Amino acid sequence: MGNNQEETRLSLPGGVNGGGGNNNKINMEILRLVLNRRRCNEGNGSEEEKIIEEEDDDDEEEEEVPTHLNTINSSGGFLVVSPDKLSVKYTNVQLHGHDVGVVQANCPAPTKRLVYYFEIFVKNAGAKGQIAIGFTNEHFKMRRQPGWETNSYGYHGDDGLLYRGPGKGDSFGPTFTSGDTIGGGINYASQEFFFTKNGKLVGPVYKDVKGPLFPTVAVHSQNEEVIVNFGQQPFVFDIKAFAQAERLKQHMSIEKVLLPLNVSHWIVRSYLLHYGYQDTLNSFDMASKSTLPPIAVLQENGFSEHGNMFALNHRKLLRQLIRSGDIDSAFGKLREWYPQIIQNDMSTICFLLHCQKFIELVQVGKLEEAVIYAKAELAKYFEIASLAGLVQDCIALLAYEEPSKSPFGYLLGMGQREVAADAVNLMVLLEDPQSCTKSHLEKLLRQLTACCLEKRAINGDQGEAFHLQSVLQSS
Amino acid sequence: MSMFRVFISHLTDIETMTTSKKVITREEWEKKLNDVKIRKEDMNKLVMNFLVTEGYVEAAERFKMESGTEPDIDLATITDRMAVKKAVQCGNVEDAIEKVNDLNPEILDTNPQLFFHLQQQRLIELIRNGKVEEALEFAQEELAPRGEENQSFLEELERTVALLAFEDVSNCPVGELLDISQRLKTASEVNAAILTSQSHEKDPKLPSLLKMLIWAQNQLDEKAAYPRINDLSTAILEDPAV
Numbered sequence: 001m002g003n004n005q006e007e008t009r010l011s012l013p014g015g016v017n018g019g020g021g022n023n024n025k026i027n028m029e030i031l032r033l034v035l036n037r038r039r040c041n042e043g044n045g046s047e048e049e050k051i052i053e054e055e056d057d058d059d060e061e062e063e064e065v066p067t068h069l070n071t072i073n074s075s076g077g078f079l080v081v082s083p084d085k086l087s088v089k090y091t092n093v094q095l096h097g098h099d100v101g102v103v104q105a106n107c108p109a110p111t112k113r114l115v116y117y118f119e120i121f122v123k124n125a126g127a128k129g130q131i132a133i134g135f136t137n138e139h140f141k142m143r144r145q146p147g148w149e150t151n152s153y154g155y156h157g158d159d160g161l162l163y164r165g166p167g168k169g170d171s172f173g174p175t176f177t178s179g180d181t182i183g184g185g186i187n188y189a190s191q192e193f194f195f196t197k198n199g200k201l202v203g204p205v206y207k208d209v210k211g212p213l214f215p216t217v218a219v220h221s222q223n224e225e226v227i228v229n230f231g232q233q234p235f236v237f238d239i240k241a242f243a244q245a246e247r248l249k250q251h252m253s254i255e256k257v258l259l260p261l262n263v264s265h266w267i268v269r270s271y272l273l274h275y276g277y278q279d280t281l282n283s284f285d286m287a288s289k290s291t292l293p294p295i296a297v298l299q300e301n302g303f304s305e306h307g308n309m310f311a312l313n314h315r316k317l318l319r320q321l322i323r324s325g326d327i328d329s330a331f332g333k334l335r336e337w338y339p340q341i342i343q344n345d346m347s348t349i350c351f352l353l354h355c356q357k358f359i360e361l362v363q364v365g366k367l368e369e370a371v372i373y374a375k376a377e378l379a380k381y382f383e384i385a386s387l388a389g390l391v392q393d394c395i396a397l398l399a400y401e402e403p404s405k406s407p408f409g410y411l412l413g414m415g416q417r418e419v420a421a422d423a424v425n426l427m428v429l430l431e432d433p434q435s436c437t438k439s440h441l442e443k444l445l446r447q448l449t450a451c452c453l454e455k456r457a458i459n460g461d462q463g464e465a466f467h468l469q470s471v472l473q474s475s
Numbered sequence: 476m477s478m479f480r481v482f483i484s485h486l487t488d489i490e491t492m493t494t495s496k497k498v499i500t501r502e503e504w505e506k507k508l509n510d511v512k513i514r515k516e517d518m519n520k521l522v523m524n525f526l527v528t529e530g531y532v533e534a535a536e537r538f539k540m541e542s543g544t545e546p547d548i549d550l551a552t553i554t555d556r557m558a559v560k561k562a563v564q565c566g567n568v569e570d571a572i573e574k575v576n577d578l579n580p581e582i583l584d585t586n587p588q589l590f591f592h593l594q595q596q597r598l599i600e601l602i603r604n605g606k607v608e609e610a611l612e613f614a615q616e617e618l619a620p621r622g623e624e625n626q627s628f629l630e631e632l633e634r635t636v637a638l639l640a641f642e643d644v645s646n647c648p649v650g651e652l653l654d655i656s657q658r659l660k661t662a663s664e665v666n667a668a669i670l671t672s673q674s675h676e677k678d679p680k681l682p683s684l685l686k687m688l689i690w691a692q693n694q695l696d697e698k699a700a701y702p703r704i705n706d707l708s709t710a711i712l713e714d715p716a717v
Contacts, residue, residue, distance in 0.1 A: 254687050254690045255686060257689045259689075260707065263707050263708055267681065271522055277538060280541050283534035284531055287533060288531075320541075415543075422515060442513055443710040443712075444684075444707065445511075447508065447692075449511045450504070450507045450508050451691040451695045454499070455695045455698065458497060459698075466691075468513065468517050468521075
């Protein structure tokens with residue numbers, strides 16, 4: 001254990017603005033609150049859209065997806081790829097095993113997902129029906145059937161065998177021929193390939209290769225012709241149901257985990273305490289009196305650290321004032337109760353409150369007053385690089401006839417008040433040396449996300465990431 | 476070096492290769508934790524979802540006021556749902572059934588199992604109150620026909636009626652039916668059915684996320700040593716055992 005609370009526990013004798021490393025840390029923490037929100041609101045469109053957009057940008061789902069066949073890297077001479085690059089035909093007369101007509105997709109299968117899948121339709125089985133579907137890596141020799149070489153896998157139409165490396169043909173599924181639709185996929189959760197025939201699962205194959213894999217098709221006798229579907233057309237196989245079933249499997253193993261009794265309840269309670277949602281907390285405690293053991297009993301059982309009662313009433317009142325837009329009163333109360341918090345006018349917290357005051361003036365249409373206020377209180381923050389952006393956003397509100405419909409309209413909402421209220425709450429909490437800057441809930445969610453990301457990174461970037469937002473949207 | 480020694484040293488090489496896990500220091504891990512984006516609104520939603528699903532109506536209303544978070548369900552429907560739940564918990568099953576039907580008659584029509592369990596609970600309450608004749612009549616008229624339709628219903632019915640055969644029910648093999656936990660079980664079944672009928676998930680999301688955290692840590696343990704959270708209630712990060 002040792003120093004394991006060092007990270008979030010900041011002891012703060014003598015207020016926050018006296019200089020030193022801790023202050024920087026706190027300023028950073030407050031700034032994080034502010035900038036997170038600002039970043040969420042860049043770009044146009046409704047707030048919802050912006051949030052979703054931000055999620056998409058999250059370097060996650062931005063992977064390239066195969067859309068067509070790679071005509072440059074195909075074994076030219078033996079086959080012809082159609083102009084739309086989605087069908088391929090063997091035009092030669094087959095001579096030997098090194099004149100296979102192989103084509104890979106234009107890029108490897110994306111990995112940051114649960115499953116990848118594509119299909120081929122056998123338009124013509126040609127002279128011998130030696131058609132194959134599979135996956136190959138970038139070093140694949142482009143004149144061989146997928147599955148004949150190491151690090152390649154192929155399901156072959158003429159014998160129904162599954163090939164994975166030299167000399168390894170395993171009995172696998174039915175043969176396939178003209179009129180059949182065959183699918184090939186990768187299940188990243190189970191680390192398996194899987195193949196389908198006419199909408200039915202043929203079976204899985206263990207995937208023992210890491211690194212990028214290209215969807216690959218091969219034709220090998222005269223007039224063989226296949227059409228590839230990278231998802232532009234609906235698939236014959238119900239890949240959504242397949243992925244859903246896979247998710248359910250994972251879900252079942254997660255649901256088997258046992259939780260300590262009532263732990264969710266205590267995490268919610270400590271969250272309410274942390275943010276000073278005192279009315280909610282009182283209702284919550286009242287309602288759970290009959291179903292849960294009283295707190296006194298829990299404290300005996302080591303449940304004492306469930307959140308911070310410190311200055312709860314002050315924090316609640318400050319939050320109420322800020323949420324109602326009454327920044328002057330919030331300043332007044334802070335001056336009375338915690339003068340040290342706002343003694344340095346250049347601190348981030350003062351900046352944030354001044355911004356909020358300005359925003360409230362704009363909100364009620366007192367533009368002249370707002371201008372005077374900005375000159376007196378906001379202009380000075382331009383010299384602090386990390387704050388300049390927000391100052392600019394605020395002042396930009398003045399340029400619009402309808403500020404709420406401007407790109408900076410996000411500042412006028414309840415959300416921005418909440419940010420200011422959270423920042424003040426945090427500052428007050430930090431007056432208590434026992435405080436954490438983050439709620440238990442937040443720490444747990446961070447740990448969860450980090451674990452999922454790390455697991456995927458170690459696994460060669462394969463599989464889905466964890467997104468709290470998608471969990472919240474699914475219902 | 477003998478061939479044997481070489482072989483052995485190779486083996487240990489292989490072993491250390493396969494068992495050596497990636498070690499992530501506290502400093503590195505904390506950086507990763509800090510890079511995670513968690514939005515306050517999302518945490519608020521999670522808390523609201525918990526309050527709503529668990530039926531804390533008043534707390535949900537207060538939370539809406541204090542945090543500006545919109546509940547994902549009409550709060551009025553929670554009151555109705557909690558009234559049903561409470562009725563079952565207090566043993567007023569007839570009242571509960573009526574309330575469910577007022578809410579949405581389809582709930583019981585489409586859930587024969589739930590309806591049976593409610594009727595069974597009603598029978599249990601009659602027996603608890605010593606109304607033997609009434610209990611027998613109710614069992615024969617209302618429950619027996621359902622038992623004919625379904626083998627598992629019949630078994631449950633027989634188990635319940637067996638309560639009548641014992642002098643001291645608190646010590647008999649089916650005594651657990653009279654336990655308060657049986658009421659809670661039935662109550663949570665009704666609760667879940669009502670939520671489902673309102674196209675709301677029957678379980679709050681928070682416990683699932685906590686389970687997922689434990690699961691994800693266990694999975695990552697196989698690949699890496701990193702600071703873990705072992706106690707959910709304190710959320711303290713503990714250094715990896717090296």
